[in-house]
Amino acid sequence: MTKKGESLAEKIADDILAMITIDKKFSLGDKLPNENVLSSQLKVSRTTLREAIRILVAHNVLEIQRGKGTFVKRNPSLNDSMKLEELSGFPMDVKDLYEMRLIFEPQSAYYAAKRATDKELERILYYGKLEEEQILKKMDRTEVDQAFHKSIAKATHNEFMNRLMPILYQAIGKGVILSYANEDIVQNTLHDHRMIMEFLAKRDALGAKTAMELHIIHAMRGFGIENE
Numbered sequence: 001m002t003k004k005g006e007s008l009a010e011k012i013a014d015d016i017l018a019m020i021t022i023d024k025k026f027s028l029g030d031k032l033p034n035e036n037v038l039s040s041q042l043k044v045s046r047t048t049l050r051e052a053i054r055i056l057v058a059h060n061v062l063e064i065q066r067g068k069g070t071f072v073k074r075n076p077s078l079n080d081s082m083k084l085e086e087l088s089g090f091p092m093d094v095k096d097l098y099e100m101r102l103i104f105e106p107q108s109a110y111y112a113a114k115r116a117t118d119k120e121l122e123r124i125l126y127y128g129k130l131e132e133e134q135i136l137k138k139m140d141r142t143e144v145d146q147a148f149h150k151s152i153a154k155a156t157h158n159e160f161m162n163r164l165m166p167i168l169y170q171a172i173g174k175g176v177i178l179s180y181a182n183e184d185i186v187q188n189t190l191h192d193h194r195m196i197m198e199f200l201a202k203r204d205a206l207g208a209k210t211a212m213e214l215h216i217i218h219a220m221r222g223f224g225i226e227n228e
Contacts, residue, residue: 009051012044015119016052017061020072022123022150024143032062032070095225101168102216102227108153108161110209113200116155121200124151128197135190148193152200152212185222192218 006014016032019025032038032053039049053070056062063073116124127148134141149168153161192215199207220227 008044009048009055011117011119012042012048012052013055013059015042016056018120018123018151018154020061022147022154024147026072028072028074030072031068032072034069094223095220097168098216098220098223098225102213102220104161104164104168105149105152105216106209106213108156108158109196109200109212110205111158112152112155113203113205113208115157116200116203120151120155124148124155124200125197127151128193131193132190135186152196185219188218188222189215 020027026032033041035046035049039046042049044052053062053064057064060075061073062070064070112120112124127144131141131144131148134144150165153165156162192211195211196208196215199211217227
């Protein structure tokens with residue numbers, strides 16, 4: 001399932017961007033694999049790959065250094081993908097942050113179920129299952145949890161949601177840290193994430209929205225935050 005009206009090159013450009021911003025396979029300044037290797041990994045022709053790279057160069061994501069190769073541009077906006085310095089500077093407590101999540105993320109799950117490409121859905125489910133493994137092994141899951149929610153936001157194909165995510169990361173990060181001392185929250189996260197993934201896999205938009213809302217409400221209750 002591809003985004004309506006999107007060319008194959010645009011789809012591959014989006015996949016490469018996700019490899020940088022979500023999967024963290026490449027960092028700022030990193031050199032991409034050579035054309036043969038990358039086109040094989042992405043299962044496209046070199047012609048399509050070149051066009052995808054041209055798209056990302058035009059969007060200030062990649063740069064081609066003659067005689068050296070293609071590199072991820074040292075563009076700070078790739079780390080936070082937005083100009084929200086004023087908002088990120090506000091001191092927000094856990095209640096404020098979770099209320100923001102409750103406002104935005106259920107609807108994000110709704111649109112992700114409707115709009116996600118097959119590759120985006122695959123990425124969401126991958127991070128959801130990886131986080132489950134890390135929870136069961138009692139490992140630090142902060143980055144994986146953020147990748148799970150960021151993958152959902154990206155699948156909405158709504159630029160504002162992608163720009164908002166670094167603010168929501170504050171809630172996600174704080175929530176993961178605080179949850180370590182609360183086994184009920186950890187178990188709720190396991191159960192809720194499974195529900196979210198099941199509905200997304202079925203492309204059940206209303207189900208995904210409800211599951212995400214319940215997930216955030218469960219976390220808020222676990223932290224003693226009243227949803228008034």
